[in-house]
Amino acid sequence: MSVVILDFGSQYTRLIARRVRELRAYSVILPGTASLEEIQAQNPQAIILSGGPSSVFDPGAPRPHSGVLEMGLSILGICYGMQYLAQHYGGRVERAGRREYGKAVLTRYEGPLFDGLAGEVQVWMSHSDAVTELPRGWRVVAETEENPVAAIQSPDGRVFGVQFHPEVVHTPKGAEILENFLEAAGVARDWTPEHTLESLVREVRERVGEERVLLAVSGGVDSSTLALLLARAGVDHVAVFVDHGLLRLGERAEVEHALKPLGVNLVTVDASERFLAALEGVTDPEAKRKIIGREFVEVFKEKARELGPFTFLAQGTLYPDVIESAGGAGAANIKSHHNVGGLPKDLGFELLEPFRYLFKDEVRELALLLGLPDTIRLRHPFPGPGLAIRILGEVTREKLEILRRADDLFISTLKAWGLYHETWQALAVLTPVRSVGVVGDERHYGYVLALRAITSVDGMTADWARLPLEFLDEVARKITRQVPEIGRVVYDVTSKPPATIEWE
Numbered sequence: 001m002s003v004v005i006l007d008f009g010s011q012y013t014r015l016i017a018r019r020v021r022e023l024r025a026y027s028v029i030l031p032g033t034a035s036l037e038e039i040q041a042q043n044p045q046a047i048i049l050s051g052g053p054s055s056v057f058d059p060g061a062p063r064p065h066s067g068v069l070e071m072g073l074s075i076l077g078i079c080y081g082m083q084y085l086a087q088h089y090g091g092r093v094e095r096a097g098r099r100e101y102g103k104a105v106l107t108r109y110e111g112p113l114f115d116g117l118a119g120e121v122q123v124w125m126s127h128s129d130a131v132t133e134l135p136r137g138w139r140v141v142a143e144t145e146e147n148p149v150a151a152i153q154s155p156d157g158r159v160f161g162v163q164f165h166p167e168v169v170h171t172p173k174g175a176e177i178l179e180n181f182l183e184a185a186g187v188a189r190d191w192t193p194e195h196t197l198e199s200l201v202r203e204v205r206e207r208v209g210e211e212r213v214l215l216a217v218s219g220g221v222d223s224s225t226l227a228l229l230l231a232r233a234g235v236d237h238v239a240v241f242v243d244h245g246l247l248r249l250g251e252r253a254e255v256e257h258a259l260k261p262l263g264v265n266l267v268t269v270d271a272s273e274r275f276l277a278a279l280e281g282v283t284d285p286e287a288k289r290k291i292i293g294r295e296f297v298e299v300f301k302e303k304a305r306e307l308g309p310f311t312f313l314a315q316g317t318l319y320p321d322v323i324e325s326a327g328g329a330g331a332a333n334i335k336s337h338h339n340v341g342g343l344p345k346d347l348g349f350e351l352l353e354p355f356r357y358l359f360k361d362e363v364r365e366l367a368l369l370l371g372l373p374d375t376i377r378l379r380h381p382f383p384g385p386g387l388a389i390r391i392l393g394e395v396t397r398e399k400l401e402i403l404r405r406a407d408d409l410f411i412s413t414l415k416a417w418g419l420y421h422e423t424w425q426a427l428a429v430l431t432p433v434r435s436v437g438v439v440g441d442e443r444h445y446g447y448v449l450a451l452r453a454i455t456s457v458d459g460m461t462a463d464w465a466r467l468p469l470e471f472l473d474e475v476a477r478k479i480t481r482q483v484p485e486i487g488r489v490v491y492d493v494t495s496k497p498p499a500t501i502e503w504e
Contacts, residue, residue, distance in 0.1 A: 005050060035065060111157075242269045276396075317355060387404070387407070410479070
């Protein structure tokens with residue numbers, strides 16, 4: 001049973017899916033033009049029509065299959081979705097005099113969508129068209145000062161439309177509105193971490209049987225949780241952890257101590273010398289990435305031949321990967337990938353991707369149930385190429401040791417100040433610049449280290465974290481005192497865009 005979200009190109013479609021799942025209802029995203037058979041295959045209990053950049057006046061504007069509105073299900077149209085519903089059922093949509101964008105306040109609201117709400121209800125608008133005449137029998141159930149038709153409801157109380165976006169954080173009571181829709185639609189609310197874990201364990205056991213499974217563990221939450229899932233399912237597996245010599249301070253030991261006691265058959269490969277030799281003299285960022293990806297694949301293939309044979313290759317592919325790789329065409333074309341460089345499709349295994357319909361926050365919930373320590377479960381994202389792309393220019397053993405110590409001081413101080421979980425990602429970058437300073441009574445040239453901390457929801461956009469000046473002062477003093485090779489510390493105050501999160 002599911003809530004099917006038909007995507008008409010909105011930048012917020014994933015947010016709709018996440019909000020619905022946060023309300024413990026299973027949701028799945030399909031293209032807005034999906035066939036009726038594709039939609040019915042999801043066994044939907046309700047339909048949500050997303051917003052989108054199109055206008056209902058555009059000749060090629062996307063529209064759902066005509067049978068969708070004849071399935072007898074509750075439907076919620078958001079923004080473009082509401083305009084489509086109004087037009088389809090005989091109402092009138094017109095070009096607005098000006099685009100309504102930003103915060104608005106509902107001056108009146110009533111009906112099932114707004115049950116339990118009281119006081120001021122702020123919403124987020126983003127539209128150029130407006131419903132100016134309702135279909136016969138429909139009624140307005142919400143309005144703002146500038147928009148007399150902010151929400152509508154069909155005569156039978158089964159179909160709803162909202163001109164605003166309840167899924168975004170700028171609609172503070174949006175979760176309650178979505179929950180009211182699920183209640184009105186009679187949607188099952190059994191999408192819990194416990195239920196998900198039980199289902200995944202059963203599915204893995206049934207598919208794998210007595211066959212063997214190989215997976216690559218990076219030390220991140222996705223692959224680590226996947227390793228724990230295979231261990232919980234009791235299937236014959238080998239988790240290969242390739243230490244490419246580009247990890248953070250103590251990271252290898254941390255991964256081994258986290259997974260082995262919980263039943264993961266973990267094999268660590270120390271390939272640091274191999275990777276460093278391949279990177280010698282290389283300064284171009286993309287060249288570094290390609291070398292690391294190539295070497296990782298070769299090491300992994302060699303270990304697979306040594307430990308094999310295997311029938312399955314398990315990967316921690318997540319639902320956003322599925323959506324992106326499908327290019328809006330649903331979940332049929334799931335990409336094979338690894339966060340280091342991409343595993344080749346010709347390895348000769350069947351893919352096993354238990355998390356292909358999960359978001360990262362749902363994987364973190366599974367990780368908690370499976371016993372993954374919070375040091376890994378709640379850890380900041382870390383790039384597959386590791387510290388190689390946080391050292392500008394050539395990667396050497398000396399620079400890696402310098403950066404490891406500085407990065408560890410930065411992260412440990414963030415944790416000591418209670419700031420680690422207030423940032424989405426934090427990192428240190430060793431630049432090739434040497435700056436003059438004074439140590440004792442002598443001139444000293446040390447590396448310039450850049451610190452970067454950002455706040456974000458999903459990493460697509462980010463803002464630089466406003467860390468306290470007292471914190472920055474303390475961490476800069478610690479680094480320059482305890483890592484004497486560093487003579488100057490700077491803090492990056494650039495958002496994304498225009499910058500990226502990483503420097504390379």
